[in-house]
Amino acid sequence: CFFHYGQCIWRHIQENGLSTKYDDDDNFRLNVRKLLSLPFVPASEVIETFELIADEFDDEADTLVEYYEKTWIGEKKKQGAGRKKPKFNNELWHVYERVINDLPRSNNSVINANKSRKNHRK
Template sequence: MAECLMDFERAMINSCLEAFPNVHVKCCWYHFVQALWRKIQKLGLTTSYETDPLVNTWFKQYMALPLILRRLIDDGLQLLKDTIPSNDYKYRKFLKYFEKEYIKRPSIDLWHHGNNDMKTNNSLEGYNFRLLMRFGLHPSIWEFLHFLKDEEALVSHLITHLVGGSGITSSTLVYSIMQCNIIVIGEWNYDVIAAAFLLFF
């Protein structure tokens, strides 16, 4: 069965399930952890999280729930309820928040990852950030076309590595980007492209 990994955005999840009913939707573990961290901050528990090892461990166990075996989640949740580090109302509010947002409303299967290889969509977020850094907010059509040409060359180079049986390491990626830079400079040297193109490279 095909899987779709995405952020915890209800509208996006519903749209995906409507358009692709046979797809198994999973939500990003990184965004799960970030949502819990924002709640910890909102409840004013940041200092306790940073200074009290029991509190820190308790919250991190919540953050790690998506990684344990599915059959152990109910027991894990009960254990966390039983070992609440303080009777302070803020911790009880966190318990209610977690139950409402991650137990009652969505399916546990939405955020449970277990043995899944892909637990986050960080690679996609990183690629989007890379595009933003290359393009800026409002690129001209020429910048856009130039970037697409360079991106196609980079992706083709990486695919060649994969098809040839080589893995893609960070050094392979750096090498590929450098190789594309060399190609562009070579094209400039032979007047294939204008010098103005190099200003946007």
């Protein structure tokens, strides 16, 4: 879900020593926020938008850009066109269609519905 998507990116920033850069570098912070907004971009535009954002990061952020690419959109294939499968399929984190259709952005509503049914059965 979208919440865990943001948590994964923030955890990667912390684990790779980029927290101070996030706090001190306005441009880096803005670009991270742009990455966090990709789930709200139409699916057909995610890769192109990612590439535009990736170009705005400096070399210090290469680990973040590489992580994002491998984990969320799939890295470019070395031979041929296209991309490898990402670690997480975009249906798990991409919420554009859900927002357009006024559906929940997370699975919390499903969890709550299950809890409600279990409590109702008692």
